Amino acid sequence: MEYVTPEGLRIDGRRPKELRRLDCSLDVLQSADGSAVFQMGNTKVLAAVFGPHEVEVRNQMKEDKAIIKCEYAMAAFSTGERRKRGKSDRRSQELSLVIKAALEQTVMVELLPRTQIDVYVQVLQADGGTRVAAINAAVLALASAGVPLRDLAAGCAAGYLEGHSLLDLNFQEDSAGGPDCSIALHPNSDRLVLLQMDSRLPMDTFEAVLNLAQDGCRAVASFMRQRLLEHTRKLAMARGAVRA
């Protein structure tokens, strides 16, 4: 199968260094303290944040910081083939830990000792890049919940197929078996908070793929920033705190 045509187009018609269409909406759930839907192409993820609240299991309480509980789950209808997969299969558990690790570096946990923040991530449509889309959705949901954040972390993936570095792989490209490098980044301080890759790459190619993924993160971050700014301004304007 050909992943990049001689004209330089990918299966879905993108250029190698092109992101999929991004979309997001904030405060979509009534009952959650903060929530967001984040969409990258056909990947669509819903995140809901509850807390900070009291720690549910006493012996997990940390005296000096908040604990973050993260639950990643895929809806049965999220993939082409309908399949029940809950939050307890191995893949979901791993992704929960990955997202939690990225969020722990983003949330200012030291400001909320002895508390717990719950982040529920539900994949509604899966088409590659769900872990980075989940991080983006979770960060937006945390921001809309008013949880203190160091920075608006943004995630993006990049891969390498047939001699091309490809940005933001979709499911077909992801299942080609090539390397897939998922990263998340704090755009203001340029700090990486997540770096994962399966398969292998030579050092210099890895460098190129990593740089491409970082550029992708910055683009995603500026999109998220713009949307969150619009949202915050809209809320402030509606209550008369700022003028149009």
Place this chain on the structure above:
Amino acid sequence: MANVEKKVCLPGDLVQKLPEEGVLRLGPGLETREQHVAAVKSGVAHQNKSGSLLWLEGRQKRYIPAEGDVVVGTIVDRYGETFTVDINGPLLALLPQLAFEGATRRNRPNLKSGDLVYARVAAASRDLEPQLSCVDNLGRATVMGPLKDGILVQVTSSQARALLASPPAPVLQALGASLQYEVAVGQNGRVWVCSASPRTTVLVANAISASEFLSPLQIQTLVGRLVAQIQ
């Protein structure tokens, strides 16, 4: 000094440079980062006229306790000499049983789980449970104390601030023109509503929870319509 009044900020944004001299007090949602003031939440940055205070007004559903705030809390339990109170914050608050007007060891309020109180946050620190009190420094209740009957409405932090503002919020004014009711607004986003008849109480509660994003004119219409329904 740069004028940051009414600037919309997002987490990680630098709001302004730290002043070369003098004292700048930062309110919630802000912290210093190197030589700048940075936002850690999203909201609108406000500054007082002299430029000595800087704070961020955001909109959130959870309450982060701050000393001096008045809150509406629900009694959860009783431990020895204190009540534990749910104030919609990260931790349960503690309310000493003697922190009521005229309370003595013999005569103290008998509150049960689920009862409501209007109280002041006497002490708040990130590492301790917040302390509440239903009396001021002179030992008088002023407006605080147990809340009887009525119902509870949950609003956001920004709407609670608007309801506490003076002159009174448009929705409270519009309702007050034709109805008699009592409200106790907590900065924790809980609003207690009570009146002589359940109908009025429910009407007031509905009007308050529907009014967050309405203009004064829309609120007039809404209240007019609701009042017409019950009369």
